[in-house]
Amino acid sequence: MSASGTKMWTFTLVFILTFSLPITLALEVKEPPTIGIVGGGIGGTSTAYFLRQLFGNDAKIDIFEKRHIGGRLATLTLGDHQFEAGGTLIHPKNMYMVNFTKLLGLEQIQVGGGTFGIFDGSSMRVTSSKYSLVTMAKLFWRYGMDIYNIDSWINEKLLSKFMRIYDIQRAGHAYTTVPDLIGAMDQAFVSYMKKSIKFVMKTAGFGDAFIDEMVMAALRTNYGQNTEVPGFVGAVCMAGVQPGLWAVKGGNKQVPQKLVTEAKAQVIQGTVMSVQLLQYQDKTYRVEYVDSEKKEQHKDYDIVIIATPLHDEMSEIDFEDFPSPIENFPQKYHKLTATFVEGTPNSKYYGIDNAEEVPTEILTCNDTILVNSQGKKEDVLGNPANVYKVFSNVPPSEENIKQMFTSKKDIRMFSMMAYPEYSTVGEELPPFVLHDSLYYLNGIEMAASAMEMSSIAGKNVALLAYNHWHGNLDKIDEPYLDPALEKDKTEL
Template sequence: MGGFQLSLLAVVLSILSAVGDQEASPHVDGAPPSKIAVVGAGIGGSATAHFLRQHFGPEVQVDVFEKGEVGGRLATVTVNHNDYESGGSIIHSLNLHMQEFVKQLGLKHRRNVAGKTAVFNGEEVILEETDWYLLDLFRLWWRYGISFIRLQMWVEEIMEKFMRIYKYQAHGYAFSSVEELLDSLGGSGFINMTRRPLSDSLLELGVSQRFIDEVIAPVMRVNYGQNVSIPAFVGAVSLAGAQNNLWAVEGGNKLVCSGLLRMANANLLKARVNSISPVQSGEALQYQLNFTTAAGTGSELYDIVVLATPLQDSLGSGLEFHDFTPPFDHLPGSYHSTVATIVHGYLNTSFFGFADPRLFPFASVLTTDTPALFFNSVASACPVNISAGFRRRQPQEAGVYKVFSAQPLDKSELKTLFRSYYSVQVTEWQAYPHYGSSPGLPPVELHPNLYYLNGIEWAGSAMEMSSVAAKNIALLAYHRWNKQTDMVDQRDLMHRIKTEL
């Protein structure tokens, strides 16, 4: 499997760079677009600006509106002179768009610092990693039978199918909805996986209930703050994010966003977009964006607009839709609150059953779905810059820890987890969809030449998912503008691509 993945990666990367050189062709009715707006400068909006530039060429003006910080949910906090990721932190080695961005921007992978993981059930550590791979394997087999092999095969099969997207996108194909995109990769099976609970899929696969409770649930809690009833597709994304081959960007993941905006030669406007309305003049449909900057209010007209921020009411984007027929409003569903608390202090290892901190061997502790537990995970955090001499602090030393929880930790909860501390920094995120709170997958095309990126998060929320959606929207916008219907929602793409080569 590893060999196959590596060769696939090489082929896909070479095709990706070939497509990057693609020239923009003119609008079949005449002019190319002159102005495009992107709302949001997280990884989704920044990657959209980058791909729009690739496809529409150097002439078009690309304006990116950002009301907060570039990076959005990719952000850092500073503790004791070092920066730590407080939002999206890990990237899978087969996330090819993220890999390609880092390569093109001349950024580096952050050095990986090994550390062992344990699972805690509120009373005791029930599962622990050791120094011995074979012993870990034997213990897994002893406790869960072949559940973990079944799971591994399931995740790999899904990833292999998902990776078809890179080929399709490299050949310029786009999809008008998240459903069409998923269907092209994994047929109705993938779409069903966005509707069916993870636990049902795993039980059907023959994974034991004990394995689900003690391994799968802790992984869902640390990655999505939710339980095993989240849909199977996002469950698989989460499990892929629990493998060994993970990385992060040296200096902070948000550097990818600022780098992409620079590379795209996009105009970054530090402004909150308040409203959007269609403006028809003759044949031409444009969109008026009204916005507020530090200097006051303004408005501009655009030929194409991409909304790269969640449109659920609770997210507070403040964006209103005016004069749409039929009227268009916010999307249903809510986002899940996850609190990232970064603590500089001494971990209370007694809470986990280790009275002597010197005997506590774990870098991270995940938790089972136990009602009494007030946190999802606690882990020794590595800074975004890792020097050659860096080593993790031992539990008997003061260190920096990241705790994920659904609610902010109160004083007594902090005292339970930490013997004492120097500083506590809290970031409350509307982190990812609260899965199950929306009836279906949101649309990509809201109106002609008006696109929505974050619907993909309802299939799975991750940096790479936003990047895949960004590439899809840039291609879709390009084909729609140039009326190239044969490049959108095409069937049997694996076969077509083989015959195209």
């Protein structure tokens, strides 16, 4: 090629690079998406918050809510007081809930002081004392070293591994299935989902008395179930009896309420009836809903996130025009009744002669009896009140209430589908991805239902949506290599 020909080529190349590169790059910069979230509980609102952080100010985020923002975080009024009616206790190491509370200018109040006893249907197996040394002596007498070992088991075998999720998510990693997300914390957790907590704790060296009384009592009060539940949810439940538990002063529901504002999300009051896959429009999904005036409406989105359980008896959402059908998941939810009574409990109902000796919290370790737990509650501001919250798996009759309370001034009772009915056998857990750009959050509850678990799922789904939108496939379902551990390896 002649010198002038080479010059010509060089010029053409420079021209192409100079003028076409910005065009190519410009084409690669994607517009921020429009996102519809179905469900305004802590799951949906934390997802909105994380999506806003990831996509920035220009993304459009709507939250559809058929009742109240907060969902299973709700309060109930009795007399002059408000009480937590759903999710109540938060662990001090639930970092998303801790950070939301700080960020939103809310305050923590300590919950769960007072005395406790474990009732077996005819008498108290063990009761605590107001003096902690006496309590420790009593518990040691009954459960031996298990009472000391439980704390280190929870901290070392569970919490330290569980907390890896915050580093993993900070690094932008996301997972398409619940076992992959749980396994990223620690592979042992995946096997815990297939073995009962009874088996897991027995293998870890805990004795029968401790498992049949303490662990059983914790499971009955926190999940209305027994020690046959999978080890992972059982372990989350045991973390829920550690010291330092707290709630948000004024009510936990304020977290989702304020997250909506923080996320600059628009709340659409209405019941979503269907999500339709669009074929030829520029948006991917049409969300059809019935608004607060009972009118049928629809809105179209690039991304849709379902943040409410897709199970029979709980969901009215249809998925239309998908190449393969999307249906409700087969697992059942556990029906629970909460009864709030302003009155005086009958100590004899729990085999206690002296009314002064009724513990603040009565837990039960026998799953053939009516009451899962009964506790004297402070209101959401931390004020004392003469109000007792009774959990049971079936609604107590009037006769039951008469036997349980010697006097009552006021009573409120409500039943709800509270959390999954846990089982170690059965179907695969629901995935986080239902279709391209259609995500599902509440499969996480099949591993363990808790506010922090919904927030972790919220962050995972937000990261999935962001990584898929921008083609960051190296951050999806890839193992997270802890930089500290990697550094150690190179230094060895």
